[in-house]
Amino acid sequence: LGTVGWDLGRFGISFVASPRHADGILVTGPVPENMHLALLKTWEAVPAPKVCIVVGSCAISGGPFAGHAAVHDGVPRDAIPVDLFIPGCPPHPLTILEALLTFSGRI
Secondary structure (H helix, E strand, O other): OOOOOOOHHHHOOOOOOOHHHOOEEEEOOOEEHHHHHHHHHHHHHOOOOOEEEEEOHHHHHOHHHOOOOOEEOOOOOOOOOOOEEEOOOOOOHHHHHHHHHHHHOOO
16 A cells, blocks of 8 residues: 555555554454564554554454464454454455545545
8 A cells, every 4th residue: 555556645644664653553464372462562552542453354353264273363352442444355455545544534
């Protein structure tokens, strides 16, 4: 979504490397056991007010990995409140763009 074709920067949306400079997190894949703590620490590092956007069936419900012992069934909703779900496996870039613009109130 950061390419010339989709260019989120023209809508004021940009991806940053540091959670301390972010307004929220975008989870795009399954949450394995070894990344669970890293996800929680990243969420805590984002300053308030913050949003969590979950993209794809793996991040929402675990996808084909649901029920496996080494993978959580999606983002742990008891620890991270999810503000926006974008379904698909994988979702089309236009679906993601429309969801982000609707969520931000630009559409």
